[in-house]
Amino acid sequence: MEKIRVLIAKPGLDGHDRGALVISQALRDAGMEVIYTGLRQSPKQIVKAAIQEDVDAIGLSSLSGAHNVLFPQVLKLLREEQAEDIIVFGGGVIPLEDAQNLEKQGIKKIFTPGTSTKTISAYIEQAILEARGQGDPLLAGPKGIDHVGIAVYSIEEALPFYLNHLHLEVEKIVEVPSQKVKVAFLPLGNFKFELLEPLTNGSPIARFLEKKGEGIHHIALSVSSLQDRLNQLKREGVQLIDETPKEGAGGYPIAFLHPKNAKGVLLELCETIDEAEKGDE
């Protein structure tokens, strides 16, 4: 495989290059070839250097607040030179709102302070391999919501509302000894509710109930290629609870992602084998 080439550039007059230098070194350590422009480069000089050096990506660093003007300039010049296949990412002192705006304008990604160099290099590698049509393509998003798990003290007490007022039906109630949980399945179209009752103290659901009380415990998304997807998430720096799929209640592979990723929501991925045989846990 051809080595990934990246141009790290300091647009504008800002002289703070600690970040740019640290990223350059980290990308080199990750096996990429890195060219650093040095300070005070105009967007024009940056684009020229990127084309001359035949890089796959440009990383822009600015801490002076000039990003809103200078980063889009680089994109514009790349388009004019018909070099928009070069991926542009950025970092620095960039407020969230500006980062979102820049990403909308075509900056592939803004990395804000505190992002680990590992996450950055993994992201860049993935994006470039994808752009080259090499390696594994980035997997498409989940196909839908498979189910929502609701933690309850007692299925018996929880059921009447779902049966008598929402007029849903119980498909089955099963015990999963490995998770020390009893699960009631209530289908709703292609989706279902799962009521989760702890079988013993100290089980995951019991601990959840102790901490937060009854309520939504997790949301499960239907996906394909679960193991590949877990690998991809890991490369992207997402924190996983399960690094390899385990068997869910329905006999299908599942894995949990750490709630930190989704702002406090526990997400489950389940590999639904085909639409007709939907089910899990």
Added chain:
Amino acid sequence: MGDRQSFEKWKERTEEEIKKRPERKEKFLTSSSIEIDPVYIPDNIDKRYLDNIGFPGDFPYTRGVRRTMYRGRFWTMRQYAGFGSAKETNKRFKYLLEQGQTGLSVAFDLPTQIGYDSDDPMSLGEVGKVGVAIDSLEDMEILFNGISLDEVSTSMTINAPAAVLLAMYIVVAEKQGVPKEKIQGTIQNDILKEYIARGTYIFPPKPSMRLITDIFAYCTENTPKFNTISISGYHIREAGSTAVQELAFTLSNAIAYVDSALEAGLDIDNFAPRLAFFFNGHNQFFEEIAKFRAARRMWANIMRDKYGAKNAKSMQLRFHTQVAGSTLTAQQPDNNIVRVAIQALAAALGGTQSLHTNAKDEALALPTEDSARIALRTQQIIANETGVADTIDPLGGSYYIEFLTDELEKKAYEYIEEIEKRGGAVAAVEQQYMQKEIQRAAYETQKRQEKQEEIVVGVNKYQLDDEPQPELLRVDDSLVDDQLARLQGTRANRNEEKVKAALTQLKTAAEGTENLMPFIIEAVKQYTTIGEICHTLREVFGEY
């Protein structure tokens, strides 16, 4: 005099000084009414103590450069501020003075710092962003409108074009009726650390050093109360250096400036008293205190032994501290208030002459008025409520602090020797020696943090799932248009003939060896812009 006599003598001299300038209080008491002495000393005062530690205000100044230190008066609370237009920054200055700030500190935008006018293509996107935009004397007049320059001291973070901004300050003062002999303040004027760490250089090292010695010579004669340079470790540390590197590279740079001034024929005891220093107040509490103490002792010895300075003021290392911007986190920004307080406490315990405390939101944007006020309050609380200012060098004599002071000194001298071997700081800068050392240290820090060997609260540990987005200061982009319009107005209303004549004379002087300050002052008076002046110098000196 290896006994208590030396201390009795110190006491007598201090008493005399207090008679002339009384301390903040007649008596300093703890909450339990225990009376606090000015300074605490070992039972046994031997030669080693006197040589290495001594008494406050006495060589080697390890315990402080003043006899009474903060019992006389607190450090100067000096918050760095500036953004957008001169008018808006003037408003922020007045607000800070009303809030009890005791000195001004001007942040300039990057075009000003690199000698470009606001309408230069290189200035695109940068006008008014990290500081105030100054194109000509007119902006400077607006910046200090209603602020008497004989009453405030002003620190200006300006390096490559320091001569131009100093000239503008002198002219504004004169227009206010304040003679230049009376103005007080500091220009940063430290070009070597720009090559090493901060990046706002214009000219190559040699002509840059000449500009600096021209300023030294001019100010010694004309502005005796103005600090001609603030030799800065701050940015070296921000770029990722260790405490030892900060100490060593700063003093190496200082040695280079002294050498350059001596070469230009200046007398050590004339210019050295106006050299000031600027250090970083970083996280490691005890190491920082030891760093400040070591810096004072090293400088005193270097000035006495290497340069044969006689004037005590030449040997006294006076310094400003800013707490470490690079330790501020974008995550959970309120935590930064705590970091700043602890860093500022170390600066106070280390005997700083002035202090800037950062605002909690500076990892995200320029500070809002609220966050700027909390930053100032932080140091007001340390000064007024904690009692740390009531006795001098309270940690002096601590086994750990004295050990660290000695160790930092030893390791810093090793670096200084290495730099001397390479031909001094200017040569070492050209060889990229310091740059590479810092870069390596910065990368090591990053790796340690990623491996969680070094914890950054809220970043690699104790993160919040739901990070709230704080209110940020936004610089209004319409300011840029106003700035460009005013610049056009200035150019339209001045006497073009006189501008041209001033620039021609400046160019001729730059090609020769005359002191450039008078020529720059004349150009400034004619409302010549900073871009025009620097461009003229670029033609002669070249660009780095």
